[in-house]
Amino acid sequence: MKASQLFFPTLREVPREAELISHQLLLRGGFVRSVAAGIYSYLPLGWRVHEKIAQIVREEVNAFGGQEIHMPVLVPKELLDETGRSAVPVLFGLKDRNQREFFLGFTHEEVVTDIVRSTVHSWKQMPLYLYQIQTKERDEPRPRGGLIRGREFTMFDGYSFDYSEEKLDAIYKANYQAYGNVFRRCGLEHLAVEADPGSIGGSENHEFMVLTENGEDTVLRCDSCTYAANAERGEVPETSSVEAIKPEASESISTPGAHTIEEVCAFLHVEAGHLIKSIICTADGKPVVALVRGDRDLNLPKFARVLGAKSVELADVPTVLRVTGAPMGFAGPVGLAEPSPIYADNELKQGGNYIVGANQADAHLGNVTPGHDFQVTTWGDIRTAVAGDKCPRCDEGHLTDARGIEVGHIFKLGTKYSKDMQALYQSETGEKTPILMGCYGLGVSRTLASAVEAHHDESGIMWPITIAPYEVGIVLTNMKDTSIVDAGVQLYQELKAAGVDALLDDRDERTGVKFKDMELIGIPIQVVVGKGLANGEVEVSMRREKGVRTAVATVELVDHIVALVKAEKSRLM
RNA sequence: CGGAGUGUAGCGCAGUUGGUAGCGCGGGUCGUUUGGGACGAUCAGGCCGCAGGUUCGAAUCCUGUCACUCCGACCA
Numbered sequence A: 001m002k003a004s005q006l007f008f009p010t011l012r013e014v015p016r017e018a019e020l021i022s023h024q025l026l027l028r029g030g031f032v033r034s035v036a037a038g039i040y041s042y043l044p045l046g047w048r049v050h051e052k053i054a055q056i057v058r059e060e061v062n063a064f065g066g067q068e069i070h071m072p073v074l075v076p077k078e079l080l081d082e083t084g085r086s087a088v089p090v091l092f093g094l095k096d097r098n099q100r101e102f103f104l105g106f107t108h109e110e111v112v113t114d115i116v117r118s119t120v121h122s123w124k125q126m127p128l129y130l131y132q133i134q135t136k137e138r139d140e141p142r143p144r145g146g147l148i149r150g151r152e153f154t155m156f157d158g159y160s161f162d163y164s165e166e167k168l169d170a171i172y173k174a175n176y177q178a179y180g181n182v183f184r185r186c187g188l189e190h191l192a193v194e195a196d197p198g199s200i201g202g203s204e205n206h207e208f209m210v211l212t213e214n215g216e217d218t219v220l221r222c223d224s225c226t227y228a229a230n231a232e233r234g235e236v237p238e239t240s241s242v243e244a245i246k247p248e249a250s251e252s253i254s255t256p257g258a259h260t261i262e263e264v265c266a267f268l269h270v271e272a273g274h275l276i277k278s279i280i281c282t283a284d285g286k287p288v289v290a291l292v293r294g295d296r297d298l299n300l301p302k303f304a305r306v307l308g309a310k311s312v313e314l315a316d317v318p319t320v321l322r323v324t325g326a327p328m329g330f331a332g333p334v335g336l337a338e339p340s341p342i343y344a345d346n347e348l349k350q351g352g353n354y355i356v357g358a359n360q361a362d363a364h365l366g367n368v369t370p371g372h373d374f375q376v377t378t379w380g381d382i383r384t385a386v387a388g389d390k391c392p393r394c395d396e397g398h399l400t401d402a403r404g405i406e407v408g409h410i411f412k413l414g415t416k417y418s419k420d421m422q423a424l425y426q427s428e429t430g431e432k433t434p435i436l437m438g439c440y441g442l443g444v445s446r447t448l449a450s451a452v453e454a455h456h457d458e459s460g461i462m463w464p465i466t467i468a469p470y471e472v473g474i475v476l477t478n479m480k481d482t483s484i485v486d487a488g489v490q491l492y493q494e495l496k497a498a499g500v501d502a503l504l505d506d507r508d509e510r511t512g513v514k515f516k517d518m519e520l521i522g523i524p525i526q527v528v529v530g531k532g533l534a535n536g537e538v539e540v541s542m543r544r545e546k547g548v549r550t551a552v553a554t555v556e557l558v559d560h561i562v563a564l565v566k567a568e569k570s571r572l573m
Numbered sequence B: 001c002g003g004a005g006u007g008u009a010g011c012g013c014a015g016u017u018g019g020u021a022g023c024g025c026g027g028g029u030c031g032u033u034u035g036g037g038a039c040g041a042u043c044a045g046g047c048c049g050c051a052g053g054u055u056c057g058a059a060u061c062c063u064g065u066c067a068c069u070c071c072g073a074c075c076a
Helices: A021-028 A044-062 A077-081 A109-119 A165-185 A261-268 A300-307 A317-324 A416-420 A444-454 A482-497 A511-521 A531-535 A554-571
Strands: A032-036 A039-042 A074-076 A093-095 A101-104 A128-137 A152-162 A190-194 A204-211 A217-222 A228-230 A251-254 A276-283 A286-293 A312-314 A342-345 A354-357 A363-368 A378-380 A399-414 A424-426 A432-434 A436-443 A472-476 A502-505 A525-529 A537-542 A549-553
Touching (some): A021 A032, A021 A444, A039 A044, A044 A128, A044 A444, A074 A077, A109 A128, A109 A152, A109 A436, A152 A165, A165 A190, A165 A204, A165 A436, A190 A217, A204 A217, A276 A300, A276 A354, A300 A312, A300 A342, A300 A378, A399 A416, A416 A436, A436 A444, A472 A482, A472 A511, A482 A502, A482 A525, A502 A511, A531 A537, A537 A554, A549 A554
Parallel strands (some): A190 A228, A286 A342, A342 A378, A472 A502
Antiparallel strands (some): A032 A039, A074 A101, A093 A101, A190 A204, A204 A399, A217 A228, A217 A399, A251 A363, A276 A286, A276 A312, A354 A363, A424 A432, A525 A537, A537 A549
């Protein structure tokens, strides 16, 4: 491609709307343009990267038997009614001219299961793995970070169909491997972690996280064994040695105006760990009280599992006022105005003589010990795990944390969808049995943005060569010097003929502009055709080794570049 | 949905006590330049997000509304 013909409107300044570095650089480099919140158009460079990532996913999934299909964006409501998912809040809905209801596809379990139930009738037709790479639509409560969380985005979604747990396990593992290969080939440091399955359900699931400095998720890893989990899912093991504390008589403490943990700590000059945080929640509509140590966070999904509740949320203000009989900020387990079940985090079994809210304005209670001053309805693991916690899987390890971006999520669904939708097959013994399913999602657009988050410097993007829009950029330093132009065009054509993805910057711009643009758009290998030509040489440099330039004889350039491209790619195998 | 912020030229921004809008970059044309976002000349470009209101007069004050961003809730 010649840069003079390429549509890549680069920006010198950072658009006001972009906060995240990937968002800034993708806009500045002319990869994408925003249309509305969380909705983007891809320009030529962005789409090339997108398609390179998509192609890598295809290759890896095809390798273990995946078959590509393409399902519609419009999904009739009745299909989602079969599994009850027509009530999912992130759905975009619409009606056709006859008032028939449709939703915009947000994931396609129902659609693919509908295909399979009408076509797969025998165990002999399985295993089957179908996938698509398609635009997904979700009315996210808060789109953010450019391509990181959009309302419209591209997802690879794969679905497996099997007749035995062993087969399901095998394809799940194959997919797990394939995803690892995809991210490795995309040059992304990644980690598969145990995660919350959300409402999609199923028995086993893993998230694939790309590790970046400012990812939106926290992942925890054991420093001793292979345990890794999303912090929101991380288990906290119960400490075996329970330290005996002699409960002292509780006492009222005046804490005027101290609503928050920080304010109470500052006022009383104590550490947050001496406090118990009392959080009023609503579980399936009924008020419950959750207790965690003052320096911990309540984890709502974990709390919901302990409760066995469908939905748990923080109670609204009127409920808090009613349950505690006090203004916000003074809730405690002792003396509730409206007695409610009290769920305490296991950690509170240790220690005692805590400070809690007094359920009265401007007052706390000191020396409060669970079991002594109030009764706990149920103990459980309800706090969010943090770095430093003991590993739940091995004895010696402790957890360390890192930030990551969720780029893939795979689930063993089991028969959840096949039962609801009557997707049955006949087994070897002739029995009608629900198909065992798995589903496998990979965010293509999010992977693209994550790659920028992971690979950039102050000058711009540093694409891994496997997903770069072009592998090599040729800069012609003077468009009026016909020897430079002729030599550059010839090298460009030879490189193309040798199968190298090359971009020739033949624009009538100053050389500085061309260098800046090449760096901004992140072309991995740069060839400068200029002064050295008099000696029969051009200069070659790598984007990731800024400032290092090597003189290469023009006659050797094609071989040199072909070898470089090959070497760069092999780094990512 | 709660909290905070921002909407002025294609982009980034300024605009004083209310007096009808400017700077830089970018764009067109001409010339000089050509190895790190050139220089000079010249031209074009605005419903000051939108709708009301106050006022002789509103980018500026008030009310409402929409959009975008960030924090949180939420996130298949």
